Amino acid sequence: SYELTQPSSVSVSPGQTATISCSANALANQYAYWYQQKTGQAPVLVIYKDSERPSGIPERFSGSSSGTTATLTISGVQAEDEADYYCQSSDSSGIVFGGGTTLTVL
Amino acid sequence: QLHLQESGSGLVKPSETLSLTCAVSGGSLSSGGYSWTWIRQAPGRGLEWIGYIYHNGATYYNPSLKSRVTMSVDRSKNQFSLALMSVTAADTAVYYCARLVIASLHYHMDVWGKGTTVTVSS
Numbered sequence: 001s002y003e004l005t006q007p008s009s010v011s012v013s014p015g016q017t018a019t020i021s022c023s024a025n026a027l028a029n030q031y032a033y034w035y036q037q038k039t040g041q042a043p044v045l046v047i048y049k050d051s052e053r054p055s056g057i058p059e060r061f062s063g064s065s066s067g068t069t070a071t072l073t074i075s076g077v078q079a080e081d082e083a084d085y086y087c088q089s090s091d092s093s094g095i096v097f098g099g100g101t102t103l104t105v106l
Numbered sequence: 107q108l109h110l111q112e113s114g115s116g117l118v119k120p121s122e123t124l125s126l127t128c129a130v131s132g133g134s135l136s137s138g139g140y141s142w143t144w145i146r147q148a149p150g151r152g153l154e155w156i157g158y159i160y161h162n163g164a165t166y167y168n169p170s171l172k173s174r175v176t177m178s179v180d181r182s183k184n185q186f187s188l189a190l191m192s193v194t195a196a197d198t199a200v201y202y203c204a205r206l207v208i209a210s211l212h213y214h215m216d217v218w219g220k221g222t223t224v225t226v227s228s
Contacts, residue, residue, distance in 0.1 A: 001169070030211070030212065031212050031214075033214040035153075035215075041220075042202055042218040042221050043218055044218070045214065045216050048207075048214050048216070049212070054216070086152065088215075090211060090214075091211065092211060093169060094155055094158075094167075094168055094169075094213075095143070095168075095213050096155070097152055097155065100152045
């Protein structure tokens with residue numbers, strides 16, 4: 001298996017753009033998925049297959065991937081976006097999560 | 107709309123077996139293209155994948171937990187279960203069940219239960 005590396009924390013002011021990275025060599029060949037987890041709640045899928053957005057997820061959430069790094073971008077951050085964000089991928093051994101990034105909206 | 111609900115023992119003694127069930131409603135456990143998975147989160151920590159099970163009973167476990175984990179499915183009740191043996195305090199966590207979307211070697215969870223807290227303590 002392998003590790004997905006995320007920054008432990010990101011801080012932005014309301015209305016600004018937040019970017020959260022997720023790195024691993026395996027991402028060159030695997031999709032990245034992103035989950036939002038608010039305090040005391042279950043995770044919610046916000047991006048799948050690197051850049052697809054599930055129905056019901058606001059358009060300000062977007063994803064991209066280049067080489068070994070996937071990126072979650074939240075444009076026009078709102079106070080309600082404050083949460084932990086986890087990237088996830090997979091290989092023949094199973095499912096792997098990044099360590100999580102706490103997004104703080106100042 | 108698909109709904110998952112975890113239930114089971116909230117307090118387990120060390121060395122005993124943790125047992126949880128996930129009831130699926132609003133859809134069938136046997137739906138094509140999906141499997142069913144368990145994920146846990148220790149207090150203040152990140153997400154850890156435990157394993158998944160197909161509706162036909164085939165299972166795949168996290169190598170780090172494989173020796174202690176058993177998953178099963180009950181199609182008649184539309185539910186699946188997790189058993190984790192020989193628990194220690196390190197197994198204290200919120201346990202989530204989720205629907206797993208599988209396409210080739212690409213996996214992700216699109217629907218999650220709310221989670222259930224399991225504490226290992228004597």
